[in-house]
Amino acid sequence: MAHCGGTNGSKLFTMVLYMAAACGAIPISDLLDRASQRSDKLHSLSTTLTQDLDSHFPPIGRVIMPRPSMCHTSSLQTPNDKEQALQVSESDLLSLVRSLLQAWEDPLVVLSTSANTLPHPAQSIISNKIQELQEHSKSLGDGLVVLSGKMAPGAQTISSLPYFGGNDIGQDRISKLINFNFLLSCFRRDSHKIDSFLKILRCRAAKMLPEMC
Amino acid sequence: MMRKVILLLLLLCFTAHTRGKLHSPPAKPGLTSCRSPEKETFTCWWKPGSDGGLPTTHALYYRKESSETVYECPDYHTAGENSCFFNKNDTSIWVNYNITVVATNALGRAFSDPVEIDVVYIVKPNPPEKVTVTVMEDKGWPFLRVSWEPPHKADTRSGWITLIYELRVKLEEEIDWEMHLAGQQKMFNIFSLRSGGKYLVEVRCKPDHGFWSEWSSTSYIKVPDYFHREKSTWILITVFSTFTFLILMWLLHMNRHNLKHCILPPVPGPKIKGFDKQLLKNGKSNQIFSALVVPDFPPATSSNYEDFQVEYLEVYVRREQELVLEESKDLHNSCLKSESSTSDCDSGRGSCDSHTLLMAKCREAKEGERQTDRECSPMRTEAQRRLKDWEEEALNYAHAGIVSLEMSSGRVKTWPSVFSPLPRYSSSPLDQQSSLQMAKQLSLSTSSYLTQPGHSTKEALGQSYWDLCLSSKQPHLLNPPTPVCRELQAHSDVNISSIGHKRAPAGPRSPALHTTEYVEVQRVDNKDTLLLQPVVQGCGRMGGCFQMPHGEVYSKVKGVDSDNVLLLQREGMGEDRCPCVEQETNEVTGSCHKSCTVSTTQKPSGCIYTAVPVRDEMATMANGYVDTATMCTLHTC
Numbered sequence: 001m002a003h004c005g006g007t008n009g010s011k012l013f014t015m016v017l018y019m020a021a022a023c024g025a026i027p028i029s030d031l032l033d034r035a036s037q038r039s040d041k042l043h044s045l046s047t048t049l050t051q052d053l054d055s056h057f058p059p060i061g062r063v064i065m066p067r068p069s070m071c072h073t074s075s076l077q078t079p080n081d082k083e084q085a086l087q088v089s090e091s092d093l094l095s096l097v098r099s100l101l102q103a104w105e106d107p108l109v110v111l112s113t114s115a116n117t118l119p120h121p122a123q124s125i126i127s128n129k130i131q132e133l134q135e136h137s138k139s140l141g142d143g144l145v146v147l148s149g150k151m152a153p154g155a156q157t158i159s160s161l162p163y164f165g166g167n168d169i170g171q172d173r174i175s176k177l178i179n180f181n182f183l184l185s186c187f188r189r190d191s192h193k194i195d196s197f198l199k200i201l202r203c204r205a206a207k208m209l210p211e212m213c
Numbered sequence: 214m215m216r217k218v219i220l221l222l223l224l225l226c227f228t229a230h231t232r233g234k235l236h237s238p239p240a241k242p243g244l245t246s247c248r249s250p251e252k253e254t255f256t257c258w259w260k261p262g263s264d265g266g267l268p269t270t271h272a273l274y275y276r277k278e279s280s281e282t283v284y285e286c287p288d289y290h291t292a293g294e295n296s297c298f299f300n301k302n303d304t305s306i307w308v309n310y311n312i313t314v315v316a317t318n319a320l321g322r323a324f325s326d327p328v329e330i331d332v333v334y335i336v337k338p339n340p341p342e343k344v345t346v347t348v349m350e351d352k353g354w355p356f357l358r359v360s361w362e363p364p365h366k367a368d369t370r371s372g373w374i375t376l377i378y379e380l381r382v383k384l385e386e387e388i389d390w391e392m393h394l395a396g397q398q399k400m401f402n403i404f405s406l407r408s409g410g411k412y413l414v415e416v417r418c419k420p421d422h423g424f425w426s427e428w429s430s431t432s433y434i435k436v437p438d439y440f441h442r443e444k445s446t447w448i449l450i451t452v453f454s455t456f457t458f459l460i461l462m463w464l465l466h467m468n469r470h471n472l473k474h475c476i477l478p479p480v481p482g483p484k485i486k487g488f489d490k491q492l493l494k495n496g497k498s499n500q501i502f503s504a505l506v507v508p509d510f511p512p513a514t515s516s517n518y519e520d521f522q523v524e525y526l527e528v529y530v531r532r533e534q535e536l537v538l539e540e541s542k543d544l545h546n547s548c549l550k551s552e553s554s555t556s557d558c559d560s561g562r563g564s565c566d567s568h569t570l571l572m573a574k575c576r577e578a579k580e581g582e583r584q585t586d587r588e589c590s591p592m593r594t595e596a597q598r599r600l601k602d603w604e605e606e607a608l609n610y611a612h613a614g615i616v617s618l619e620m621s622s623g624r625v626k627t628w629p630s631v632f633s634p635l636p637r638y639s640s641s642p643l644d645q646q647s648s649l650q651m652a653k654q655l656s657l658s659t660s661s662y663l664t665q666p667g668h669s670t671k672e673a674l675g676q677s678y679w680d681l682c683l684s685s686k687q688p689h690l691l692n693p694p695t696p697v698c699r700e701l702q703a704h705s706d707v708n709i710s711s712i713g714h715k716r717a718p719a720g721p722r723s724p725a726l727h728t729t730e731y732v733e734v735q736r737v738d739n740k741d742t743l744l745l746q747p748v749v750q751g752c753g754r755m756g757g758c759f760q761m762p763h764g765e766v767y768s769k770v771k772g773v774d775s776d777n778v779l780l781l782q783r784e785g786m787g788e789d790r791c792p793c794v795e796q797e798t799n800e801v802t803g804s805c806h807k808s809c810t811v812s813t814t815q816k817p818s819g820c821i822y823t824a825v826p827v828r829d830e831m832a833t834m835a836n837g838y839v840d841t842a843t844m845c846t847l848h849t850c
Binding site: 040043044047067068069078080081082085086189192193195196199200201202203204212213 | 252253278279301304305306307308309331333368369370371372373375397421422
């Protein structure tokens with residue numbers, strides 16, 4: 001599991017990846033292994049964040065919650081089941097991963113800024129975790145750049161998924177919380193996708209090591 | 214009438230009650246859980262409410278997130294009662310399902326609360342399968358190897374699901390399990406087993422972001438006995454310790470006597486001389502105590518008593534001096550007695566042989582002198598003079614010929630013949646020997662008075678000391694009391710006042726005989742008084758320096774010429790340090806000093822001393838020793 005957090009770990013990861021890219025010494029399976037570890041950490045963080053948020057969520061019911069289909073990344077076509085997922089090529093999978101990750105660069109900033117003023121009892125914890133999320137996301141993105149260089153050119157394609165939500169997540173307390181929750185749920189799902197795709201890629205690359213998969 | 218109405222009412226109520234009980238719309242059901250074992254299918258279970266007494270049916274309706282189409286559960290039976298199974302075709306991941314259960318009966322329907330689920334978040338795999346536990350050996354020590362396989366439905370090969378495993382072990386009779394996290398591996402080793410124990414092993418798994426599975430079925434394994442292996446170690450230890458024990462016992466046995474002495478020391482028996490243990494056991498008390506009486510204890514007063522007595526100074530001196538001497542005798546006594554214990558064998562003592570020799574000779578001289586006792590006045594004056602002379606001579610180290618009994622260190626001199634025993638002051642029982650001793654005492658006393666304190670260090674400034682070599686039988690003569698000497702000194706006409714106050718600070722100190730001070734004969738004045746001055750060396754602590762010119766101040770009697778002049782030979786050795794701090798009295802001294810400094814650099818210079826004509830009583834000893842009491846020497850260079 002990805003245990004080294006913070007910029008040090010990401011720097012090291014990036015450096016290793018770049019070195020691997022330069023020397024070609026580190027096999028892709030190792031790179032994918034490390035990438036999947038980082039994505040695993042990313043998703044775990046988002047899950048705990050959701051739990052922290054739900055611990056003191058006002059009982060408003062889910063009716064007025066925005067639908068997940070309204071996530072800004074929903075336009076990206078991703079496989080919906082296992083068969084579909086296993087049919088996607090590695091480079092496409094990596095492209096999907098990179099696109100998703102790229103799509104969350106800006107919204108994470110929004111989340112971070114709004115977390116500072118979130119009207120929630122666990123606001124500080126949430127704020128710290130958002131910070132961690134940002135760092136992990138950044139390091140994973142850097143690593144994926146190196147990975148994509150080792151794969152087919154299709155991996156370099158990144159779909160643009162702009163975020164139109166703006167910096168404002170709401171005026172009153174309820175809407176702030178609701179929007180924050182919604183945004184976080186979208187991120188949680190997308191981080192799960194990233195994690196799953198990378199793990200699929202990892203097992204595909206580790207054909208020599210059946211124990212891994 | 215009233216009773217009838219009441220009965221009718223009761224009947225109506227009862228009927229109504231029974232009717233209500235039997236028929237009512239169903240209560241609201243509730244979805245308990247939805248689970249997906251492999252992220253490909255999932256099942257939902259609900260719990261129905263009360264059915265209202267009528268047959269109630271339940272239906273599950275769901276809606277996917279992106280569409281409004283409501284679908285009903287495709288499979289109510291696969292997963293059992295009150296469940297809905299969604300197969301692979303109906304399962305979409307990363308899609309929110311909105312599920313509702315409806316209970317329907319004849320009277321109405323009830324809707325459950327809707328539940329939003331995403332399949333990827335509800336994964337709970339089946340337990341691991343094919344758990345095998347085997348006992349293996351690692352260098353003689355057994356361990357358990359547990360291996361398993363993932364649940365067959367979970368597709369870990371493609372990486373669709375990533376599972377991590379956990380197993381737990383316990384002994385059959387124990388309660389608590391020992392947990393081990395195995396990660397993604399499918400095999401695990403358990404060490405530290407109890408031999409002959411029966412173990413239970415269970416394994417479970419969990420997806421990377423999901424729920425733990427149930428524990429697998431228990432596997433039983435019995436660890437074989439490896440008791441014999443442990444036993445061999447114990448046998449070795451036992452044998453070794455037995456050997457060690459035997460050796461220790463043997464050693465103890467060999468040394469049992471020493472040990473016995475060590476632990477139980479023998480009780481010391483009485484060591485009283487003449488004490489007879491047997492007598493004690495058998496005899497009477499009278500006999501015992503009479504046996505204790507030692508014939509020669511306490512020592513009876515005998516002729517040896519004199520040895521312990523004070524010896525009187527047999528010196529004929531002037532009246533004042535006599536008085537002083539008388540007073541000093543007591544002090545002498547005390548001093549002598551105090552010294553009796555000191556046996557000073559410090560270096561410089563020289564041999565004691567000469568002492569006896571000298572004593573014998575002196576005795577002869579004294580006898581001769583005694584005969585002339587009756588000639589009081591000349592004797593007196595002579596004795597007086599002698600005393601003075603002697604005092605001066607005492608200060609004058611080594612110029613007197615007789616004193617040049619140069620011992621090995623060249624420092625021991627005895628002046629046995631300085632004093633002529635005077636009848637007045639000699640107690641009759643005192644023999645000449647004791648008088649001699651007294652003389653020695655006095656000389657010693659003065660010398661010690663002169664001695665520099667702190668002679669303990671050889672390199673004391675004045676190595677001037679005289680050591681009277683006394684035999685051990687007169688140890689009391691060694692340290693004459695200083696106050697006596699001081700008094701003597703003070704009352705003498707000798708110009709040694711300077712020396713006197715050198716002495717004064719040194720007075721209260723315990724006189725050490727070892728430091729001697731050299732004095733030079735300054736001159737002899739017209740009264741036939743020998744003027745002495747100390748030999749000074751450099752700077753002294755008491756204003757007077759006492760040097761230690763080794764050979765310089767020593768002088769040997771060269772001879773006596775026809776005019777009864779004692780010729781002394783001065784042997785100059787070592788560095789030339791000229792003494793003479795005392796300037797006050799004689800110009801001759803000054804000149805003498807100068808001459809001293811000039812001359813005598815490591816060559817024996819023979820100085821001829823012109824001596825004042827002395828009395829005819831001067832007798833030269835056969836062996837060349839001269840009784841300087843009867844003469845005085847003038848030191849000239």
